[in-house]
Amino acid sequence: MRRFLSAAGFFALLILLWQWAFQAKIWSPVLLPSPLQVVNYLKGAIEDGTLGHATVTTMRRLLTGYVIGFVGGLPLGLLTARWNLLRDTIGTISLGLQTLPSVCWVPLALLWFGQTEAAMLFVVVMGTLWSVVIATETGVRNVPPIYRRAALTMGSKGLHIWLRVILPAALPFIVSGMKQGWAFAWRSLMAAEIFVTILTGFGLGQLLHYGRELNAMEQVIAIMLVIVVIGLLADKIFFSPIEKFLHRRWGTSQ
Amino acid sequence: MFRHKTGSVTEELQVIAPSKLALEEVSKSFQTITGTVLALDRISLQVNEGEFVCIVGPSGCGKTTLLNIIAGLEMPDSGNVLAGGKPVTGPGRDRLVMFQESALFPWLNVFGNVLFPLKLKPQLTNKDRRDVAKYYLELVDLTRFERFNIHELSGGMKQRVALARSLAPNPRVLLMDEPFGALDALTREQFYGDLQRIWKERKKTIVFVTHNVREAACLGDRVLLFSPHPGRIQEEFVIDLPRPRDINTADLVGYSSKIMRSLKSFNAERPETRA
Numbered sequence: 181m182r183r184f185l186s187a188a189g190f191f192a193l194l195i196l197l198w199q200w201a202f203q204a205k206i207w208s209p210v211l212l213p214s215p216l217q218v219v220n221y222l223k224g225a226i227e228d229g230t231l232g233h234a235t236v237t238t239m240r241r242l243l244t245g246y247v248i249g250f251v252g253g254l255p256l257g258l259l260t261a262r263w264n265l266l267r268d269t270i271g272t273i274s275l276g277l278q279t280l281p282s283v284c285w286v287p288l289a290l291l292w293f294g295q296t297e298a299a300m301l302f303v304v305v306m307g308t309l310w311s312v313v314i315a316t317e318t319g320v321r322n323v324p325p326i327y328r329r330a331a332l333t334m335g336s337k338g339l340h341i342w343l344r345v346i347l348p349a350a351l352p353f354i355v356s357g358m359k360q361g362w363a364f365a366w367r368s369l370m371a372a373e374i375f376v377t378i379l380t381g382f383g384l385g386q387l388l389h390y391g392r393e394l395n396a397m398e399q400v401i402a403i404m405l406v407i408v409v410i411g412l413l414a415d416k417i418f419f420s421p422i423e424k425f426l427h428r429r430w431g432t433s434q
Numbered sequence: 435m436f437r438h439k440t441g442s443v444t445e446e447l448q449v450i451a452p453s454k455l456a457l458e459e460v461s462k463s464f465q466t467i468t469g470t471v472l473a474l475d476r477i478s479l480q481v482n483e484g485e486f487v488c489i490v491g492p493s494g495c496g497k498t499t500l501l502n503i504i505a506g507l508e509m510p511d512s513g514n515v516l517a518g519g520k521p522v523t524g525p526g527r528d529r530l531v532m533f534q535e536s537a538l539f540p541w542l543n544v545f546g547n548v549l550f551p552l553k554l555k556p557q558l559t560n561k562d563r564r565d566v567a568k569y570y571l572e573l574v575d576l577t578r579f580e581r582f583n584i585h586e587l588s589g590g591m592k593q594r595v596a597l598a599r600s601l602a603p604n605p606r607v608l609l610m611d612e613p614f615g616a617l618d619a620l621t622r623e624q625f626y627g628d629l630q631r632i633w634k635e636r637k638k639t640i641v642f643v644t645h646n647v648r649e650a651a652c653l654g655d656r657v658l659l660f661s662p663h664p665g666r667i668q669e670e671f672v673i674d675l676p677r678p679r680d681i682n683t684a685d686l687v688g689y690s691s692k693i694m695r696s697l698k699s700f701n702a703e704r705p706e707t708r709a
Contacts (some may be wrong), residue, residue: 186634196443256590286485326533326535326537327506329531329533329537330531330533330537331550332507332525332528333505333506333507333525333526333529334527334528334530334550334551334599335525335526335527335551335554335555335601335603336550336553336554340554345539348539348541348542349539349540349541351541392459401701429540429541429583429584429585430540430585431540431584431585432542433585
């Protein structure tokens with residue numbers, strides 16, 4: 181409770197500071213709207229459905245691409261860890277492409293797929309896939325060999341060893357790869373939405389873009405806030421519990 | 435078509451006949467940066483049904499390699515290994531290994547670890563598996579800790595879980611690779627009593643590798659002294675003492691100093707070996 185109160189106090193102070201900067205007219209009101217203007221924009225956008233629609237559109241693109249990237253990346257990572265031939269080929273490609281900032285896929289996606297949902301999906305998949313491949317491969321290679329030997333003597337082999345021993349043993353690595361993949365996908369999707377207007381749906385990035393076009397600073401700031409909140413929620417609702425579970429089981433937390 | 439579950443808990447928990455082990459002229463060498471090392475040089479060895487054999491020797495004398503070969507985790511370059519009359523061609527549930535580090539799975543809790551090998555027995559129902567796991571956790575006196583995570587256990591408790599896990603599939607042979615090496619003296623002594631009790635109750639053939647001579651004399655019906663480079667059985671001691679044995683009795687100390695003298699003598703003859 182005490183921690184909550186001090187955190188709440190901190191954010192209240194931040195908003196007060198913002199309000200003061202607005203009233204002191206340090207910058208033009210066109211460049212720095214008041215907190216109230218931002219809240220009013222959010223209220224309007226929620227009421228007329230713009231915000232809800234944009235959020236759903238963006239999350240649909242993100243989740244679809246993320247799931248495809250993860251479902252493809254996990255087995256690919258396992259396979260590259262299993263066979264050296266795949267490691268030298270697919271593994272090398274993955275490592276190279278993982279270092280490529282995922283926003284660099286946007287021009288290629290546009291030329292290949294045009295201004296379509298497929299282009300968006302492609303960018304998100306590319307952001308996720310390589311991180312998951314690399315993390316899975318590293319995770320599997322870091323599994324202590326004694327786990328495998330112990331499992332072998334207990335009668336586990338083949339697919340059973342992969343699913344029941346190697347995969348769970350590599351889980352801490354895989355989860356950090358999932359987290360990185362998520363971050364990459366989220367960033368590249370925003371870039372893609374800002375650059376590309378497609379008629380099948382306006383995402384948050386597009387709202388941000390039109391905020392700039394219309395010089396509507398309260399819209400720009402409001403959408404940025406929404407994007408921040410989504411990022412925070414993803415961490416708190418999805419990744420944090422998994423990481424807490426891993427820390428508790430493995431005993432790696434402080 | 436449903437699979438007919440033929441097993442039952444009572445059947446699963448029955449004391450089964452331990453296996454005889456036979457090694458015939460087993461050799462194994464390794465490539466290292468300094469050349470080829472003959473880890474095992476034509477080792478022949480018989481371990482009788484239900485016998486407790488300890489193998490002692492300095493580090494690097496090939497005793498762990500021998501254990502791995504019996505386990506089927508490594509293959510010999512030449513020679514034969516028979517377990518219960520059948521040639522060993524790979525790892526098998528009839529010969530379970532307890533490793534120096536516990537090798538417990540950190541993603542499973544204590545109960546889950548003991549359950550792991552039982553889940554590989556399709557003839558058991560889930561209830562049977564849980565009952566069997568509970569039985570073995572009680573045997574090693576860990577019932578109260580079944581919901582604990584592995585990292586929450588002490589070193590001694592981890593090895594108890596490892597022992598329960600290797601006993602759970604009811605193997606005929608138990609292979610133990612310095613299982614108490616990392617434990618403190620007090621915990622170790624408690625284990626000597628427990629292991630002798632469990633061995634008597636469950637009737638296993640045990641091959642126990644250690645570099646602790648006293649420990650070997652305390653536990654083994656026979657103690658085999660290994661010498662390194664090349665790995666050979668140097669000498670054999672039959673420990674003719676009643677059980678359960680206490681490691682601190684004078685008779686036992688007599689045996690262990692006899693073994694120690696032999697160990698020192700061949701180390702002195704071969705000054706180049708690392709003791």
